[in-house]
Amino acid sequence: xxxxxxxxxxxxxxxxxxxxxxxxxxxxxxxxxxxxxxxxxxxxxxxxxxxxxxxxxxxxxxxxxxxxxxxxxxxxxxxxxxxxxxxxxxxxxxxxxxxxxxxxxxxxxxxxxxxxxxxxxxxxxxxxxxxxxxxxxxxxxxxxxxxxxxxxxxxxxxxxxxxxxxxxxxxxxxxxxxxxxxxxxxxxxxxxxxxxxxxxxxxxxxxxxxxxxxxxxxxxxxxxxxxxxxxxxxxxxxxxxxxxxxxxxxxxxxxxxxxxxxxxxxxxxxxxxxxxxxxxxxxxxxxxxxxxxxxxxxxxxxxxxxxxxxxxxxxxxxxxxxxxxxxxxxxxxxxxxxxxxxxxxxxxxxxxxxxxxxxxxxxxxxxxxxxxxxxxxxxxxxxxxxxxxxxxxxxxxxxxxxxxxxxxxxxxxxxxxxxxxxxxxxxxxxxxxxxxxxxxxxxxxxxxxxxxxxxxxxxxxxxxxxxxxxxxxxxxxxxxxxxxxxxxxxxxxxxxxxxxxxxxxxxxxx
Amino acid sequence: xxxxxxxxxxxxxxxxxxxxxxxxxxxxxxxxxxxxxxxxxxxxxxxxxxxxxxxxxxxxxxxxxxxxxxxxxxxxxxxxxxxxxxxxxxxxxxxxxxxxxxxxxxxxxxxxxxxxxxxxxxxxxxxxxxxxxxxxxxxxxxxxxxxxxxxxxxxxxxxxxxxxxxxxxxxxxxxxxxxxxxxxxxxxxxxxxxxxxxxxxxxxxxxxxxxxxxxxxxxxxxxxxxxxxxxxxxxxxxxxxxxxxxxxxxxxxxxxxxxxxxxxxxxxxxxxxxxxxxxxxxxxxxxxxxxxxxxxxxxxxxxxxxxxxxxxxxxxxxxxxxxxxxxxxxxxxxxx
Numbered sequence: 001x002x003x004x005x006x007x008x009x010x011x012x013x014x015x016x017x018x019x020x021x022x023x024x025x026x027x028x029x030x031x032x033x034x035x036x037x038x039x040x041x042x043x044x045x046x047x048x049x050x051x052x053x054x055x056x057x058x059x060x061x062x063x064x065x066x067x068x069x070x071x072x073x074x075x076x077x078x079x080x081x082x083x084x085x086x087x088x089x090x091x092x093x094x095x096x097x098x099x100x101x102x103x104x105x106x107x108x109x110x111x112x113x114x115x116x117x118x119x120x121x122x123x124x125x126x127x128x129x130x131x132x133x134x135x136x137x138x139x140x141x142x143x144x145x146x147x148x149x150x151x152x153x154x155x156x157x158x159x160x161x162x163x164x165x166x167x168x169x170x171x172x173x174x175x176x177x178x179x180x181x182x183x184x185x186x187x188x189x190x191x192x193x194x195x196x197x198x199x200x201x202x203x204x205x206x207x208x209x210x211x212x213x214x215x216x217x218x219x220x221x222x223x224x225x226x227x228x229x230x231x232x233x234x235x236x237x238x239x240x241x242x243x244x245x246x247x248x249x250x251x252x253x254x255x256x257x258x259x260x261x262x263x264x265x266x267x268x269x270x271x272x273x274x275x276x277x278x279x280x281x282x283x284x285x286x287x288x289x290x291x292x293x294x295x296x297x298x299x300x301x302x303x304x305x306x307x308x309x310x311x312x313x314x315x316x317x318x319x320x321x322x323x324x325x326x327x328x329x330x331x332x333x334x335x336x337x338x339x340x341x342x343x344x345x346x347x348x349x350x351x352x353x354x355x356x357x358x359x360x361x362x363x364x365x366x367x368x369x370x371x372x373x374x375x376x377x378x379x380x381x382x383x384x385x386x387x388x389x390x391x392x393x394x395x396x397x398x399x400x401x402x403x404x405x406x407x408x409x410x411x412x413x414x415x416x417x418x419x420x421x422x423x424x425x426x427x428x429x430x431x432x433x434x435x436x437x438x439x440x441x442x443x444x445x446x447x448x449x450x451x452x453x454x455x456x457x458x459x460x461x462x463x464x465x466x467x468x469x470x471x472x473x474x475x476x477x478x479x480x481x482x483x484x485x486x487x488x489x490x491x492x493x494x495x496x497x498x499x500x501x502x503x504x505x506x507x508x509x510x
Numbered sequence: 511x512x513x514x515x516x517x518x519x520x521x522x523x524x525x526x527x528x529x530x531x532x533x534x535x536x537x538x539x540x541x542x543x544x545x546x547x548x549x550x551x552x553x554x555x556x557x558x559x560x561x562x563x564x565x566x567x568x569x570x571x572x573x574x575x576x577x578x579x580x581x582x583x584x585x586x587x588x589x590x591x592x593x594x595x596x597x598x599x600x601x602x603x604x605x606x607x608x609x610x611x612x613x614x615x616x617x618x619x620x621x622x623x624x625x626x627x628x629x630x631x632x633x634x635x636x637x638x639x640x641x642x643x644x645x646x647x648x649x650x651x652x653x654x655x656x657x658x659x660x661x662x663x664x665x666x667x668x669x670x671x672x673x674x675x676x677x678x679x680x681x682x683x684x685x686x687x688x689x690x691x692x693x694x695x696x697x698x699x700x701x702x703x704x705x706x707x708x709x710x711x712x713x714x715x716x717x718x719x720x721x722x723x724x725x726x727x728x729x730x731x732x733x734x735x736x737x738x739x740x741x742x743x744x745x746x747x748x749x750x751x752x753x754x755x756x757x758x759x760x761x762x763x764x765x766x767x768x769x770x771x772x773x774x775x776x777x778x779x780x781x782x783x784x785x786x787x788x789x790x791x792x793x794x795x796x797x798x799x800x801x802x803x804x805x806x807x808x809x810x811x812x813x814x815x816x817x818x819x820x821x822x823x824x825x826x827x828x829x830x831x832x833x834x835x836x837x838x839x840x841x842x843x844x845x846x
Binding site: 055057077078081082087089093094095096097098102106107108109111114115116158 | 731
């Protein structure tokens with residue numbers, strides 16, 4: 001049904017230039033009151049920049065913004081908030097040291113003559129949290145002590161507290177469980193019914209189908225399609241719009257069977273008290289082993305222990321016949337191991353350094369002569385490695401922080417390519433990476449394996465583990481409960497094995 | 511069946527730490543109270559009556575005023591994510607400037623309030639410059655205020671021609687030297703600054719925003735807070751407390767000198783940090799700072815009463831700073 005009324009928010013030809021990159025290059029977005037407008041696009045397509053523009057955090061270089069048909073400028077966050085745009089950010093932009101209520105009312109505190117009225121704010125915060133179905137979060141609690149999901153709820157309450165006409169939600173469901181997502185959608189429905197417009201960003205197509213009215217697709221900083229129905233547009237069409245190419249299967253299959261070589265990595269009865277017990281497996285060159293299981297099952301701990309970042313309580317790790325010294329990353333790296341850690345930003349990257357320096361981080365001494373680094377050779381080699389994994393943009397001097405999640409992950413992969421390591425441990429390699437870039441990372445991992453690198457992949461996405469690996473180990477509560485070829489088991493089978501362990505435990509306890 | 515297994519209760523790496531605003535906050539101050547009590551016990555045991563007398567307590571408080579007043583201002587800057595190394599130099603400059611106003615040509619005619627205003631103005635102006643350099647010049651606070659440290663003290667030397675300027679304004683000495691009900695005016699000023707600081711940090715939007723600016727500047731900006739302007743206010747506030755401190759120094763020594771406040775920044779920052787304010791910003795406590803100041807001053811007093819050298823005092827101070835910070839980390843990391 002088409003409405004002829006003036007749209008609430010209309011953006012035309014928005015251009016935003018950053019030094020060296022045109023982040024937005026002609027974005028059109030039309031949002032009507034009382035609709036849930038979904039925004040789709042790969043990481044790096046410009047969604048984050050567009051959100052910042054809407055929030056007044058990035059002034060635009062070209063283009064017009066109409067509010068209720070009138071031209072308006074969002075020069076700073078105060079403007080945007082005063083106009084009626086509130087934003088729920090993905091990175092959870094809260095202040096850890098303040099309480100829940102103070103975060104919700106940050107910047108628009110309930111105050112008289114500069115003096116805060118804490119009791120009133122606490123009361124109002126309690127009501128807002130109750131609306132969201134989370135009355136168990138105390139308004140006086142410090143935000144730093146909340147879980148990621150709790151913080152997300154506080155962010156939502158904050159957006160609601162602004163009485164906004166447009167609420168931008170950047171992947172609000174990423175850290176929520178199914179019940180919490182249901183709660184979120186109830187709130188979205190209420191807001192829509194009351195005439196609020198929602199700009200909803202998510203990578204999960206099933207959510208967009210469930211909640212969305214219309215959608216706009218961004219690619220490379222420009223709008224490629226708009227006014228599509230969120231319900232009826234075929235998934236294949238959306239993926240084609242987002243990536244610019246037709247995707248048949250995201251998981252590249254192995255072309256030849258794993259060569260029957262001697263194992264390059266042998267893990268024997270590895271245990272760490274309180275985390276995992278008696279983990280054993282052999283990994284052959286060119287093989288990809290997937291560790292499936294619930295978050296908290298001990299998979300990250302296992303790979304970190306193999307890598308020497310944690311000390312094993314008992315058991316051994318053997319690489320090419322030599323047993324590695326327990327708890328020594330140095331020994332592991334020397335033996336040819338590489339780890340792409342789970343928390344890419346805090347454990348894997350030096351965010352304010354250039355791309356090439358992040359790539360050469362594990363091997364820069366190779367380019368040094370007598371203690372003096374050879375910057376030129378280092379940069380050249382790192383650039384080659386970056387090209388081989390197709391880091392975009394192709395700019396080795398860019399600060400890594402400005403890259404999209406997918407490209408950051410490729411940089412971490414490039415680091416180990418440059419180091420020419422023979423065993424790669426990948427912990428959640430596609431977290432925060434969008435659909436299109438995911439497919440690229442999958443093929444990259446497969447290519448590495450085909451060239452003889454042995455890979456261990458940890459992922460919470462069962463489809464990903466099964467699709468990517470040759471063999472799958474199901475880990476539940478610190479033990480390997482299943483070990484077999486990944487094409488001999490499906491997602492339901494993996495879940496069955498995990499749940500069987502949990503049930504068994506409960507019976508044992510009863 | 512969905513293949514994505516995300517249980518948010520499990521994805522959270524940090525365990526809930528309980529309500530730090532409440533219980534641990536008290537625990538943290540409790541540690542400070544215990545430290546102060548231990549010091550007092552040591553004082554009574556070693557110096558007896560000489561320590562535990564009203565006169566001596568007033569002496570301790572009088573001794574605490576300069577560091578104390580500046581430390582309250584510093585609590586704001588550090589909570590707001592900054593640092594200021596120039597406080598001692600600003601105190602010197604303000605004292606010299608104010609005594610110059612009060613000693614030259616028109617000397618005798620100058621009302622003492624003019625001296626007070628010029629000290630406050632000079633202090634605040636230096637703070638504003640620091641704030642502008644940090645907020646708008648985007649110079650790291652450490653460097654910007656280091657530059658101010660060098661130039662403010664040098665400017666004081668130029669103005670005073672490296673001489674100590676005697677302050678001969680009767681009205682000024684009468685006001686600041688008074689002791690209504692046996693309490694020196696400078697101690698009352700310290701008390702007022704502390705109470706005002708506590709109120710400002712904990713009960714006003716200004717205080718709220720200070721925590722936000724220090725804890726997560728980007729979040730503060732996106733919440734519509736003018737982060738840069740707020741940063742300038744914080745340094746200006748600290749500059750003003752330096753002006754107040756200069757007045758106290760002038761009344762205690764009846765001089766203005768470019769050597770006043772030498773290394774004051776170290777005592778001030780140490781007091782703020784052992785009080786529990788995080789050097790990384792976002793958390794700060796005026797009450798903690800007050801305790802930090804009192805602990806250091808009492809320590810000095812006890813050592814002096816026992817005829818121990820300043821060198822010994824400073825070794826003890828260093829040890830106390832390390833112990834206090836280690837204890838704080840224990841408390842902050844304590845499992846519920």
